[in-house]
Amino acid sequence: MAMKHDIAQRLSQYRSVLYKLKALGFVRVFSDNLGDALEISPALVRKDFSTFSLTGNKRGGYLIMDLLDKLNRLLGKDKVQRIIIVGCGKIGQALMTYSGFTREGLQVVAGFDSNASVISPQASIPIYDVKELKAYVKREGIRIAIMAVPDNAASHTFDLLRAAEIKGVLNFAPVPLKGVEGCVVRNINIGLELENLFYLVRFSGKLPPQPAGRAA
């Protein structure tokens, strides 16, 4: 049940760092460098690479170009990755017009909403009625969706996405969607992150958990 999030996340981070190094004119990189950049041990870098058969040169480290090629293939970055956004409100709109995705090879190809005043099929990134979701997804072969509908619509919208056979959902509603066979869900819960920050700040340094107090 416990999935290996972390290594995939690191793969993307390696990729990101490698692009920066390449832009700076570097050709080779060592596991130490990458370890420093991600604040992990060099050993873990090498182990990750080993896991995916990303090989380097026994003395001269890794060739950045070569690594990037392989990582891009591994992460599916050799083609543009298309996504849709369901719920084009404040968050949804912000994401639709976010230019940062392009850099990452991600492309928002359409939005969907239930509010007629938001729908605009002629826009450069069209927004369609959510009723057309299923047909669109099937026709275009979309696999990943961002969900940014109000909390009370989250569960229903998730059902729609599943019916459209969406394979992965990035959910912004603070509603824990139970994971389902055939559809991976990742939740972005900003409130939770903030609470967590408050907690970490409150107890930074001091010992948070009483070590299971033993009565005298």
Place this chain on the structure above:
Amino acid sequence: MAMKHDIAQRLSQYRSVLYKLKALGFVRVFSDNLGDALEISPALVRKDFSTFSLTGNKRGGYLIMDLLDKLNRLLGKDKVQRIIIVGCGKIGQALMTYSGFTREGLQVVAGFDSNASVISPQASIPIYDVKELKAYVKREGIRIAIMAVPDNAASHTFDLLRAAEIKGVLNFAPVPLKGVEGCVVRNINIGLELENLFYLVRFSGKLPPQPAGRAA
């Protein structure tokens, strides 16, 4: 170096579930119920509670009210938790007007920006010039900030926040801010989450990592 994020995150999740159960009229709850809700084992629920001396009744489970009281105290939810937002663009504005924070006891008390046309000190949630950041933070005793400035301003803005002795930052820029003594950073990287989703979807079921291929 490995910090115990996870347990604090679960604490908040317990709290969230408990509120829902309370709203449904429940009075008691068992570790099984909470385990189901968070998709973790009941043993872990009990262990977490034990760690924080959250005790129940040997047979009748836990009293929801009682648990909530203790959790709220533990998470600092007995008072409103004030935050500021630096960078009031698309994401920043969305967060400023987000009503969901109130439910969580979080309050955005001010925004800061460098763009004069955005500044509006008279608004219900005032937006000040970022130059006033340090004075405001010190005067009001703010500890947590959300950072939603453009990528190229992220590092500089982070320095400002540190100079203002902010204790925790929720960073939306896809720029890895190196953690610093005295200031906890948590990064929200939506592009990374999407990449991760694509990865998980690509390899769901199939074995992603070649098990370190042994030559025949």
Place this chain on the structure above:
DNA sequence: GAACTGATGTTATTTCGTTCACAATAACGA
């Protein structure tokens, strides 16, 4: 009120991700 039941609280065990340690080996210099 004694035996039973069902859930907690805590100790033991397992699992899993990370780090350590080092053998293998390609580049470099003399």
Place this chain on the structure above:
DNA sequence: TCGTTATTGTGAACGAAATAACATCAGTTC
């Protein structure tokens, strides 16, 4: 050419976090 050196690649060791196991005890029943 041959030794030296720097770095990879990976099996073993380690540690933390999750699960399992179980002893303990509050209710409940007869």
